[in-house]
Amino acid sequence: MSIEFKKQKYIFFVLIVFIAITHIFFSKLPNQNLKITxxxxxxxxxILIQTxxxxxxxxxxxxxxxxxxxxxxxxPYVINAIxxxxxxxxxxxxxxxxxxxxxxxDVKKVLFSAPNYKNSLYDEFLKEINQQKIxxxxxxxxxxxxxxxxxxxxxxxPNKFFGGQNFININNASVVLKLIYGDHKILFTGDAEKESxxxxxxxxxxLSADVLKVGHHGSRTATTLDxxxxxxxxxxxxxxxxxxKFQHPHQETLDKFNxxxxxxxxxxxxxxxxxxxxx
Numbered sequence: 001m002s003i004e005f006k007k008q009k010y011i012f013f014v015l016i017v018f019i020a021i022t023h024i025f026f027s028k029l030p031n032q033n034l035k036i037t038x039x040x041x042x043x044x045x046x047i048l049i050q051t052x053x054x055x056x057x058x059x060x061x062x063x064x065x066x067x068x069x070x071x072x073x074x075x076p077y078v079i080n081a082i083x084x085x086x087x088x089x090x091x092x093x094x095x096x097x098x099x100x101x102x103x104x105x106d107v108k109k110v111l112f113s114a115p116n117y118k119n120s121l122y123d124e125f126l127k128e129i130n131q132q133k134i135x136x137x138x139x140x141x142x143x144x145x146x147x148x149x150x151x152x153x154x155x156x157x158p159n160k161f162f163g164g165q166n167f168i169n170i171n172n173a174s175v176v177l178k179l180i181y182g183d184h185k186i187l188f189t190g191d192a193e194k195e196s197x198x199x200x201x202x203x204x205x206x207l208s209a210d211v212l213k214v215g216h217h218g219s220r221t222a223t224t225l226d227x228x229x230x231x232x233x234x235x236x237x238x239x240x241x242x243x244x245k246f247q248h249p250h251q252e253t254l255d256k257f258n259x260x261x262x263x264x265x266x267x268x269x270x271x272x273x274x275x276x277x278x279x
Contacts, residue, residue: 034151034181038213038265038273039070043241043248044093047188047213048074049179051147059086059177059188061097068100070272080106084145084153087112088174088190090122102128111137111155114163115173138163139175141205152180156187156205157196171216172196178209184277187231189215189222197227207231211275214238218249218266228256235263237275242268 032052039046041062048071049057056075061067082105088094090112099121101107110129114136129136137143139162143155157176167173174190187209192200193216200207212233215222217240236257240248249266257264265273 032278034184034277036179036186036211036275036277037070037074038237038239038267038275039067039074040267040272041066041070041097041239043217043244043246044096045088045190045213045217045239046070046094046097047239049153050075051151052149053147054079055083055147056081057084057086057147057153058082058098058101060088060094060190061085061099061101063093063096065097065100067097068104071101071105074272082107083147084108085110086139086175086177087125088176088188089113089115089170090117090119090125091170091191092119092121094190095121095125099124099128102132102134107132107134109135109137111139111143111175113139113158113173113175115170116164116166117170117173141203150182154178154180156203156207157192157200159199159203159205169193169195171221174215176200178207181277185209186211186213186275187233188213191216191222193219193221194224197222197224201226201230209233211235211237214249214253216248217244217246218253219246220250220252223253223256225256228260228262233262235265235275237273238264238266240266240268244268 035050037048044062045060046062046067047059139155141159145153171191171193172195174192177188179186207230209231212231214236218238238249
């Protein structure tokens with residue numbers, strides 16, 4: 001085999017590899033749409049919001065470290081930054097995966113309600129934030145984020161300062177967020193239960209949304225009929241694990257959606273769920 005032929009063969013091989021890598025790279029880049037991915041992390045919550053400007057917002061991290069694999073197949077390889085992490089509340093099935101995310105990604109800001117709550121995962125979460133000197137924001141209903149391109153993320157709850165407060169039920173310290181992009185609205189409720197829903201209904205906030213991330217994994221302790229009528233969603237997304245020990249979602253909750261003609265989407269049945277919006 002001549003040297004010239006070997007050279008041509010090598011150049012051809014390099015070209016093929018370059019084309020393959022380029023295809024993979026551009027296929028992972030978000031387009032001009034807003035993309036919301038309800039990550040398949042098992043029995044827990046984790047949601048990635050990707051903006052047209054390549055900003056990344058992560059709401060909760062689910063149990064264990066399942067979120068790392070989900071992020072690895074959802075975010076572009078060349079992007080290692082997360083502009084905002086939101087911890088809705090410090091239960092294991094929402095906080096556990098965030099600790100490793102804080103260690104592996106360049107996190108710009110963290111938003112949380114900062115209740116007084118004692119467990120090892122929450123302690124480690126706070127320690128990691130302090131060690132890395134990550135900017136923190138204590139969630140309050142006056143916190144509104146403008147991500148440009150007409151994309152807004154508004155805190156609807158807490159409607160008062162929860163920092164350092166004790167809770168009998170920490171689920172009701174959940175941060176509730178509304179994502180707005182043009183005419184499209186998505187409501188994220190963490191594990192907010194009936195007490196929190198009632199307080200939200202007592203405000204003058206507009207709770208209406210096209211998509212509702214169902215509170216507390218579809219448990220019967222959340223999603224009252226009054227709350228559901230106020231939100232009036234077309235689609236309800238339930239983040240729940242296959243054959244989970246809690247038997248979530250509860251049939252009573254599913255019946256409410258079915259009776260109102262609301263589409264139900266579930267991670268345990270579909271795996272990762274994507275919602276793509278444009279203006």
